[in-house]
Amino acid sequence: MTKPRVKLPDTCKIGDIIEIKALISHPMETGQRRDAAGELVPRNIIKTFQATFNGQPVFAADLQPGISANPFIAFHMKVIGPGDLELTWTDDDETVLTERQRLAPT
Amino acid sequence: MTRHPTPAPPSGRNDQTQINVVSRRDLLLRARTGGILMIIAPAALLPRAIAEDAAVDLPARAAVTGQPSAEATIRRLSRGATPIEGKMNINISEIAENGNSVPFTVSADSPMTDADYVKSIHIIAAGNAQPHIGSFHFTALSGQASVTSRLRLAKTQDLFVLVEHSSGRFVLAQRTIKVTIGGCGGT
Numbered sequence: 001m002t003k004p005r006v007k008l009p010d011t012c013k014i015g016d017i018i019e020i021k022a023l024i025s026h027p028m029e030t031g032q033r034r035d036a037a038g039e040l041v042p043r044n045i046i047k048t049f050q051a052t053f054n055g056q057p058v059f060a061a062d063l064q065p066g067i068s069a070n071p072f073i074a075f076h077m078k079v080i081g082p083g084d085l086e087l088t089w090t091d092d093d094e095t096v097l098t099e100r101q102r103l104a105p106t
Numbered sequence: 107m108t109r110h111p112t113p114a115p116p117s118g119r120n121d122q123t124q125i126n127v128v129s130r131r132d133l134l135l136r137a138r139t140g141g142i143l144m145i146i147a148p149a150a151l152l153p154r155a156i157a158e159d160a161a162v163d164l165p166a167r168a169a170v171t172g173q174p175s176a177e178a179t180i181r182r183l184s185r186g187a188t189p190i191e192g193k194m195n196i197n198i199s200e201i202a203e204n205g206n207s208v209p210f211t212v213s214a215d216s217p218m219t220d221a222d223y224v225k226s227i228h229i230i231a232a233g234n235a236q237p238h239i240g241s242f243h244f245t246a247l248s249g250q251a252s253v254t255s256r257l258r259l260a261k262t263q264d265l266f267v268l269v270e271h272s273s274g275r276f277v278l279a280q281r282t283i284k285v286t287i288g289g290c291g292g293t
Contacts, residue, residue, distance in 0.1 A: 067239060
């Protein structure tokens, strides 16, 4: 799980509803695939994704193996003021990756 | 996959072909004790007797793989409530060329206030080995109940979207997606 890429609008105003796009590299192994030797590849997926703004929950996702590799998730948020947007991905290995972005509405 | 050798019964066909005949009972027992992924092996790899048996007894597949059906998944996610038909927007192509990555956007109309908002959007693919694709949860701070992502589809199948409102109301919609090349590591 590497390289989270998060895209926020360049500018926004208080009261706007903005779209946030998040992409991360991850194989999302389903646990059903076999390698060349015929052995099952153990399941390893990103289980959860969470987004908070100044600590308040905005959006969350429970993912299953049916989500494609390198999960892309886009969701919306109401701009209530300046603050920090925190995005967290957690996978089956309990690897946690957090990305923080500053939001400064004009 | 570990397949324990089982003595072949003294039938002529099996003696000649030298394949380990696993009875359906053995198979089910083993499946229950953890070797569940055996079922996912292509049918061609299994002894013919099992492949034929499985073909006759397909409804048992869900029980053998330990994966619930789409219906059971919807029932679990709606916690027993009966979903009604209602407004939602599902944006997904009707024909998916590559089942490994099918983009979709789902949104539901809602004022998204603390009193009345969409709690969750659940995606269920009836034809996948594991029908539950994901659940997306919203709050009033989301502003809009809308999510975009990419999912895997093993084959041509029905996709269900279940929207859970804060009032406890569930809304269900269905789309049929044609898949040219299946995903889910089917090769």
